[in-house]
Amino acid sequence: MKMNSVFARRRLNRWLAACAALFFIAGAAWAGQGKGKEKKPPENQAPPLRPPENQVIDREISEMMGAWQVGDTNMLHKYYADDVSVVSGAYESPLMGWQSYVNAYALQHKRMGPLRLDRRNTTIFVHGDIAWATYQWEFTAVVDGKPLGARGHTTLVFERQGDHWLIVHDHTSQVCEAPAAPEQPKPGS
Numbered sequence: 102m103k104m105n106s107v108f109a110r111r112r113l114n115r116w117l118a119a120c121a122a123l124f125f126i127a128g129a130a131w132a133g134q135g136k137g138k139e140k141k142p143p144e145n146q147a148p149p150l151r152p153p154e155n156q157v158i159d160r161e162i163s164e165m166m167g168a169w170q171v172g173d174t175n176m177l178h179k180y181y182a183d184d185v186s187v188v189s190g191a192y193e194s195p196l197m198g199w200q201s202y203v204n205a206y207a208l209q210h211k212r213m214g215p216l217r218l219d220r221r222n223t224t225i226f227v228h229g230d231i232a233w234a235t236y237q238w239e240f241t242a243v244v245d246g247k248p249l250g251a252r253g254h255t256t257l258v259f260e261r262q263g264d265h266w267l268i269v270h271d272h273t274s275q276v277c278e279a280p281a282a283p284e285q286p287k288p289g290s
Contacts (some may be wrong), residue, residue, distance in 0.1 A: 116276040140197060155225040158232055158266050162223070165268070170218050174203050182260065190253055190275035196203030198260045202271075230261040252276050 161180055168176035178199060186290070187196040189205075196202045223236040235256045242249050258270035 154227045154232065154266075158225050158227070158234060159223060160233060161266055162220070162236070162257065166218055166220060169206075170216060174207065177206075178203070181271075182262070182269045185268055186270050188270075188272040188274075190251075190273045192270055212245050214246070215242070216242030232259040232261070233257065233265060234259070 153266045165177065165180040168174075168180070181202065183197055184197075185199055185201045185202060186204075187202045189196070196205055217240070220236045221238075223234060225234040228233060233256060235254065237254055238252065240249075240251045240253075253273060253275040255271065255273045257268050257272075259266040260269045261267075
């Protein structure tokens with residue numbers, strides 16, 4: 102009789118261990134079901150607020166200028182419409198379309214060494230799906246092995262396409278410094 106009770110206890114212990122393992126595995130699977138799934142916000146909770154459009158545009162100008170400075174044309178294209186028109190600071194015909202602009206930009210950028218482009222006095226106007234920004238800039242670089250500095254103004258016209266603002270017109274002009282007036286002879290000299 103003792104033998105049967107030992108076997109019975111072993112069978113009971115195995116059965117209890119199997120049940121415990123089954124509960125452990127099932128519990129772990131059940132606990133992991135919620136992972137990886139996004140929780141829906143309560144219906145009475147407002148969606149996250151989008152910053153004002155002029156702040157969005159200001160950030161995009163900064164990112165565009167960063168891409169321009171480092172020569173990243175893929176990132177730069179993120180901010181320009183395919184049918185953009187560009188008036189440069191040089192006396193030349195306007196560039197029509199992204200491909201014309203990026204070709205001219207690539208030729209220009211190849212000639213530059215270290216450069217810096219700073220922006221200030223930015224003003225942004227938003228009217229529906231159209232916006233424009235105007236700002237002053239200062240540029241310093243090594244071009245063709247020689248230091249160069251320039252200052253000017255840029256006006257960008259944006260069009261909202263979906264959730265993004267794209268530059269549809271870029272007008273940049275360099276400010277030419279007036280030469281110093283020649284010294285006038287003093288009377289009696």
